Amino acid sequence: MKTYFRLLSFAKPIEKFAIPYIITTVLSVIFSTLNLALLAPLLTTIFAKHGQQKMPLGPKPALVDIMATFKYYVTYAINNFGVWVALEFVCATIVVSALLGNLFRYLSQRIMENLRVHTLLNLRRAVFNNVMNLHLGFFSNERKGDIISKVASDVQVVQFSVTGTLQVIFKEPLTLITFLVVLFLISPSLTLYSFLVIPVSAFVISKIVKRLKAQAIASQQSYGNMISYLDEALSGIKIVKAFNATEFIKTRFDEENKRYSRITKSMARRQQLASPVSEFFGITMVAGIVLYGGHLLINNASTLTAPEFVTFIAFFSQVMRPAKAISDSFSNIHSGIAAGERVLDLIDEQPMVTDAPDAINITGFNEALKFENVTFAYQEKIVLSGINLTIPKGKTVALVGPSGGGKSTMMDLIPRFMDPQSGRITIDGQDIKQVTASSLRALMGVVNQESVLFNDTIFNNIAFGKTDVRPEDVEAAARIANAHNFILETENGYDTNVGDRGTKLSGGQRQRICIARAVLNNPPIMLLDEATSALDTESEKLVQEALNNLMKNRTSLVIAHRLSTIQNADIIAVIESGRVVEQGTHQELLKQNGLYRRLIDMQTFNE
The missing domain is CATH 3.40.50.300 (P-loop containing nucleotide triphosphate hydrolases)
Structure with a gap:
């Protein structure tokens, strides 16, 4: 985590991006949750019989209980204005909620993209400036291609994995918590039952991504070697051809290329396996919830209504989306941390030739x-x-x-x-x-x-x-x-x-x-x-x-x-x-x- 937070220090002043991002993300999650929360009132309205006796309204609930609040107002609309007016009200609210939810989601993505580019700018500047300040002896001991790889490729990996994870760290847990709160409000017993999938899924995914960091380091070293071979081949093309070494150079590059491809394929297998596994566990759990909840409804063993049960299933199916994003980010963060360590090593390299604290400027040569x-x-x-x-x-x-x-x-x-x-x-x-x-x-x-x-x-x-x-x-x-x-x-x-x-x-x-x-x-x-x-x-x-x-x-x-x-x-x-x-x-x-x-x-x- 030390490496991660140090890389984030290149996002300074981070509050310039973090505060508006938090505000827009919170509003985006609220309105996105609202869209699903309106599913139960919508179903209640659609299945309400025209001309039936007024539905019991009950006491006005607290605003925090979104489901109950909308159910109250939809019931009030049905009783006083009819089913059609209530349906219009629900549909209009869904449209407005969807518009605001997507607007704030767009704004939050724009802010995060600005943060990502800003971080990349500062990181690449710091790497290049330090490289230019290093003594000549450093370049005698380092492959030029490896330095180029760190400045170009590794910085890009840091950008899309580490700063991308920052987005997941805040947005997805907030979305997950919000969905779980709503699930608890609908049915605490079903929600507790659904928690069984989380520790099992987390354990399996942790086993899958365990070796990713070591593979990421090997991958970046191999890529640096390839860039070095390419640079040497282009710089010495006359010598390569003069000594009939074209096939030798091709073979050397191809062997490293194959090694890099093997490592990246192995990494991809592990990264791509995490998402289907989490999705499989999620769908399995949805099937289990349908079975358990259906049993409660059929046997009248719960106060849960059919519209609320359908809404619960809809919410739980969406819970897997942020959970999946979080599991994907854990698999990607290893690549970012490995690349970040290589970049920071270059930034931390100290020049052996520096100006003394009391060094003076000399303006001429006289003796x-x-x-x-x-x-x-x-x-x-x-x-x-x-x-x-x-x-x-x-x-x-x-x-x-x-x-x-x-x-x-x-x-x-x-x-x-x-x-x-x-x-x-x-x-x-x-x-x-x-x-x-x-x-x-x-x-x-x-x-x-x-x-x-x-x-x-x-x-x-x-x-x-x-x-x-x-x-x-x-x-x-x-x-x-x-x-x-x-x-x-x-x-x-x-x-x-x-x-x-x-x-x-x-x-x-x-x-x-x-x-x-x-x-x-x-x-x-x-x-x-x-x-x-x-x-x-x-x-x-x-x-x-x-x-x-x-x-x-x-x-x-x-x-x-x-x-x-x-x-x-x-x-x-x-x-x-x-x-x-x-x-x-x-x-x-x-x-x-x-x-x-x-x-x-x-x-x-x-x-």
Whole structure:
């Protein structure tokens, strides 16, 4: 129940919906009950003999006793105005009652739908916002498809099962209680007799739905795997086809699809069995009541009249409807709680990188960026150990060395995508942990080896994250990035859609769009992670020229495997096994005849 009530907290302010829902639901139940309560007076009127002696009226009953009150007024109408007028009165009352009952039922459903959508809005917003705030390491350990499944599918399950159950929790028990009160008013002995079905039915249904929660968890995990397989297949479609792995991918997806189908079929069998079982018990009990009540009537063993007996049966048959809805909700709530737990786990995931309570905003970069005895590890594996490095303002610093040495990790630590285990990184002498992440990242432009573009226009990709950009500024950034000419040659110029992940553009064109995006941001610090290594010679030349334009009058940290990229750097730091083993200019390092010289001789760097 803790999970259920926590999920309901996303409906706040719930009183905005709950109060009008309660009012409209109560009125709907009252008028719906009234429709059935009028059945006995209707039958009394129809079977009354015209011209017979006046029927005994008796004392006026309390308004709470609906059946007796209407019987009193119908009898009064028959005695004073005749059977036809009484019949008109009863039929008119039924019509008005039905109109009001359905009107209030419609209003209550509208209010509940608004609550459901409002809850879904808040829940999905909370999940997505927290995911966006999480550190990069989280995404390295989680399947993207599983995250998508939680944000999309699981939230929908919560919406239709948990918030739907809220409707059942109030409306159906209220309807059930109201019907039972009326049944007691008609015949206490028959009502007590009818109670025999409830514990038996509840016991059987509880056995049926017992394993639903475990199955729901397995179902949602399987669905998340399917989404992951789909995402991986679409992202790597070229590799799939190049390695003739199409059948392998199909088989992997199909096996998970079959597993998901088996689980959902098993769940459906249990959920669907609850309703027929409750209905069977209800009909069996109605037959028993007819037998018992008929015996009382035939033997004149009860004061119950024939119209009242028919009304009792009608009411009891309707009692099974809310009882059935309640049993169905118990079977559905397991799926909702299981999905809700997965969603809440994602909401509860805490980012490892957060702003300090007293963090300050930094507005500029004036002196240097420094690594001071920095150590970093992924779980048990140490990646950086005792790193000391100074990146002076206006200088270009290149990180080189064998793959896996920790170069990319060093670059990821600067904008605080991750935090070191020990040591510190400072900007103008200020520990970056004491600076707000947003103001720190505002000083930096990032260009990665992988050109990350969004399925949008070229203009919007260059202006990404900004809403007040002028077209001339975007064009100026594109010119610096050597992108303006090829953009004009596309179908719609700057309004051309680049496709999913920029697939409509070549690798060099995508990279130049990314550089233009960094130029537009006009940051004082540039972080360039192997920005040309995946390009052909011609594209590399254009991109390198764009990078040179980008790095003018800026502080740059560059990771590269090509000599042409780093030989003109002011400082070259050679990283091996998480340590800075050499440092200097290109010529100085060649003279040292160390690791840098060996890498050059092995042609790790190429012109």
